[in-house]
Amino acid sequence: MEEWRRILAESVVTPKDLAAHLGINPREIEAVVGDYPMRITPTVLATIKERGDAIWKQVVPDPAEMEDVDAEDDPLEEDLMSPVPHLVHRYPDRVLLMVTNQCPIYCRFCTRKRLVGKPGFLKKGELEQAIAYLKEHTEVRDVILSGGDPLLLPDHLLERIFKALRTIPHLELIRIGSRVPGSLPQRITPKLCEIVKQYHPIYMNLHFNHPDELTLEVKAACGMLADAGVPLGAQTVLLKGVNDDPEVMKRLVHQLLLARVKPYYLYQADLTKGTNHFRTTVETGMDIIRALQGHTSGMAVPHFVIDAPGGGGKIPILPPDYLMHLDEDGAVLKNYENKTFHYPQPSLAPSLSPVGRGEGEGHSRELPMVAAQHSLSACGNGGLDDL
């Protein structure tokens, strides 16, 4: 047995096991584990420092999961956008392909709580059906392998999938979403890296939520993937009591860059049943972006997005105060120090000028937003260098 499989097999999966390690009352979580499976790898277990800390909250089942009765199992409506089993075609030129429902750990806030860890996922012939769909749909240039966690598949199966995808001429990119490097770093083997190298361009978006997850071993696993030519991004979910704090988030993005992982998305938590106790306000996310933007390296700042309920897709959210006003003369901007600046528009071509359009038609770019006057006077003269 490969070492990573042996380590995975040592994970905590029952309330009794967990009680032996963390001293909890197993009866408190029996019902939760009955509905939503638990798995905690030895690597993750070792990073829990105390009851209720950021790592504990992410992986230890909580009775609050069972109290969330009104929420939906699939608020993003992935199942409705699935033309063939396990494939979600929401955006025009890219698809999501769920190749397994097994994960190294079962995150308590998972959007796919309805699927992960349950028996009987990929049935015979379903992968071929998905590949056939991709062959027919020439508009698809980007496939995201997800799950579950694709890197839990054995090497030969992963290679079979890569090989099949690379027979599709119009498919340009393969992306993988994975929590494996952060929770089962032993899985990132030289052999896996050799396989991946043969099917580039392969990108990976790794899931990290807290700086304590970036141990030396985890950073080494990320380094192996980076050395294999895989561009690495991080996806982070904004979680109450885990990372809803600008200082924690700043430490996280710095640790990610040290691990050669570019912070990519910060997600507002979804409305998934069993996870609503993790939700924060939208303002919390905007405050985090404000605390990062301009205060640290630009490449450390992720896109803050809400995956719109009802299948609307990812919508970027920026604090509204950066662009204070925009019209045909220019933009009034506020920087991270609260100073305001004016950026002039290029001169409009005569055919597009307000005069050329006739009276009353010349203000199509004006936005009914922000009280620029108010903001400007609030700053006094300070910083308003160019107006």
Ligand code: SF4
């Ligand atoms: S690893 Fe990803 S898919 Fe698996 S439980 Fe965690 S969030 Fe969900």
